[in-house]
Amino acid sequence: MKRVLITGAAGFLGSHLCDRFIAEGFHVIGMDNLITGDLKNIEHLFKLEHFEFYHHDVTTFVYVPGELEYILHFASPASPIDYLKIPIQTLKVGALGTHNLLGLAKEKKARILIASTSEVYGDPLVHPQSEDYYGNVNTISPRGVYDEAKRFQESITMAYHRFHGLDTRIARIFNTYGPRMRLNDGRVIPAFMGQALRGEDLTVFGDGSQTRSFCYVDDQIEGIFRLLHADYHMPVNIGNPGEISIKDFAEEILKLTGTEQKIIYKPLPEDDPMQRRPDISRAKELLGWEPKVKRAEGMKKTWDYFKTLSKEELQKKEHRDFSKRNRK
Known part of the structure; x- marks a missing residue:
């Protein structure tokens, strides 16, 4: 039975x-420090029988006994609420954590897949964004801790590929x-749905003309799974090219939701991208992949999930473990 290590295992993806x-049919080893995972x-x-869990922070030395065929590195704060509260930990997991896992992959002779992000494109000057676009990122903005962590993650991964021949x-x-998205994590969909469930007005930042493209999780997982098994080491966009403005969304x-709230507007956060839409030509050609789940279908499934949450979960604010120990 093939063994796979998945970091960030208690998170959404x-x-x-x-x-x-x-x-x-894999033996799965999940690893998470539970700062943002649950x-x-x-x-x-x-x-x-074929699942085990390690409560561990990948920014420290990572040891897993036995053989590993695959490593999938998904450990990272991914929502603005998280990475703005723990900026240093966000940078460390992108740098030290990735370095540790690349070293583990080298030792085990395992194939490793790194979870990067569309945020490497920053506030793009090219639309839609293809993998050949280098991005427009403000390295010293509050958002820069996440963007640059992921950009460094890609750089060190390619260095290991070129220098060590790592797969x-x-x-x-x-x-x-x-x-399984966290209701109050600051991202667009859980934020809107949480407000709808609480009977609050929906908050749109800026004038709402900024665009996003939303991919349902089943499609995303299929794309990642196919990429892992493809013979290609350069970055591949995995996302849904269906673009919509935040106001229309x-x-x-x-x-x-059938609610009667209204939309209210607040100032746009610093360096918030104005456009986001993937060019998935590479994924179509290499993986034979494109999203299948329509937004209306995926949003209904997500809404049905959030409706099952308890009143306590609905009302609570985010009180994650952002202690000094975890922020250093």
Whole structure:
């Protein structure tokens, strides 16, 4: 039985990856320090013989006994609320964490897939964004800690590929949504749906003309799985090219939820990208992949999931473990 290590296993994408690899007959080793992850996302796996969990911070030395065929590095704060609260930890997991896992992959002779992000493109001057675009990133802005962590992650991964001949993959992930997202993590979809559930007005930043492209989690996981098994080491965009303005999207949420709230507007955060849409030509050609789930279908599934949350979960604010120990 092939063994795979998935970091960030208790997070949104990491937990769905654990499910997929279990379903594909792998022995899955999940790893997470639980700063932003939640064990409830993977608690259904603990009873399985071929799943094990390591509570560990990948910015320190990573040891896993036995053979490993694959490593998927998904450990990183991914929402603005998180990486603005723990900027140093965000940079460390992109730099030290990636270095540790590349070293582990080298030792185990394992193939490693790195989870990068569309944020490497910054506030793009090219639209849609293809993998050949180098980006427009403000390195010293508050958002820069996440953007630059991911850009360095790509650089060191390619250095290991070129210098050590390591078998690497890089997935540039665009906005993804679905069940197990944290309701109050600051991203567009959980923010809107949380406000709708609480009977609050929906908050749009700026005039709402900025655009995003949303990919349902099942499609995202399929793209990542295919990329891992493809013979290609350069970055590949994995996302949905269906583009929509934030204002129009807020109106879609109001219609979906059947609520009577209105849309209110607040100032746009610093360096918030004005356009985001992936060019997925490379993924189509190399992986035979493109999204299948329509936004209306995916949003209904996500809304149904959020409606199952308890009143306590709905009302609570984010109180993650951002202690000094974890921020250093």
